[in-house]
Amino acid sequence: MFAFTLLTANVAEVSSSTPYDFVLGRAEMWRQAIKRLGPLGAGVFAALLAGAVQATPVHYSESVSGDLTQAPSAAFLFEVGTNTISGTTDFLSFIEPVPNCHFCVDFDSFAFTLPTNTKLADVSLSFGIDTNNVSAASSDFTLCTVMPCGGTALGSQRISFLGSSPVLVDFGGAPPLEAGTYTVLNTAIGIAELDTSHLGMGWTADYKWSFRVTTIPEPSSLVLMAIALGGLGFVSLRRKH
Numbered sequence: 001m002f003a004f005t006l007l008t009a010n011v012a013e014v015s016s017s018t019p020y021d022f023v024l025g026r027a028e029m030w031r032q033a034i035k036r037l038g039p040l041g042a043g044v045f046a047a048l049l050a051g052a053v054q055a056t057p058v059h060y061s062e063s064v065s066g067d068l069t070q071a072p073s074a075a076f077l078f079e080v081g082t083n084t085i086s087g088t089t090d091f092l093s094f095i096e097p098v099p100n101c102h103f104c105v106d107f108d109s110f111a112f113t114l115p116t117n118t119k120l121a122d123v124s125l126s127f128g129i130d131t132n133n134v135s136a137a138s139s140d141f142t143l144c145t146v147m148p149c150g151g152t153a154l155g156s157q158r159i160s161f162l163g164s165s166p167v168l169v170d171f172g173g174a175p176p177l178e179a180g181t182y183t184v185l186n187t188a189i190g191i192a193e194l195d196t197s198h199l200g201m202g203w204t205a206d207y208k209w210s211f212r213v214t215t216i217p218e219p220s221s222l223v224l225m226a227i228a229l230g231g232l233g234f235v236s237l238r239r240k241h
């Protein structure tokens with residue numbers, strides 16, 4: 001955008017049939033296109049430029065890329081848009097020991113980074129659950145600024161998987177969050193057994209986290225955009241005179 005402005009500012013000094021003329025021709029083509037779009041033309045143009053350089057949000061699925069661990073080992077670099085983390089969590093209790101599993105638990109923790117000039121606008125969790133002989137099924141999630149969370153919790157929230165889905169997760173009012181690295185720690189999972197003599201009681205929940213990340217306009221970006229739009233106006237005035 002900035003280079004484009006410098007070129008248009010030299011319009012009166014450049015004679016025809018130079019390499020500059022080709023670039024200026026393209027600039028004039030864009031100016032005319034924006035003019036035809038009307039007052040919103042400049043905004044549309046800026047949005048198209050921003051979209052052209054925007055990266056793709058994260059979409060992580062345990063079924064494709066592997067199980068997340070209780071001690072957070074996965075770290076995701078989020079991008080502007082809705083980033084999703086999906087998987088399965090469970091608490092299965094067996095009164096009679098079965099091979100490799102008397103109390104089977106699956107905690108899922110992870111870390112994420114918000115790039116510079118972005119913020120985490122909101123977080124939601126959707127889920128579905130299968131239960132067997134339980135009256136309660138829940139998980140506690142804690143938001144921290146470092147891994148694995150020692151003494152730096154920003155907030156926590158208990159999610160009942162027997163409640164309605166999705167849930168807006170605010171971790172005790174922590175979001176919106178500025179750029180940085182954070183951890184979502186699955187700190188505990190709960191169960192209430194209806195009948196302790198029952199074999200294979202417990203619950204299994206499929207879940208999907210949705211992290212909506214938005215852009216924070218940089219003051220310098222706003223200045224550059226104003227200069228660029230001023231350049232477009234400069235070209236227009238020179239053409240008229």
Ligand SMILES: [Ca+2]
Pocket residue numbers: 062067068087088089106107108
């Ligand atoms: Ca899992």
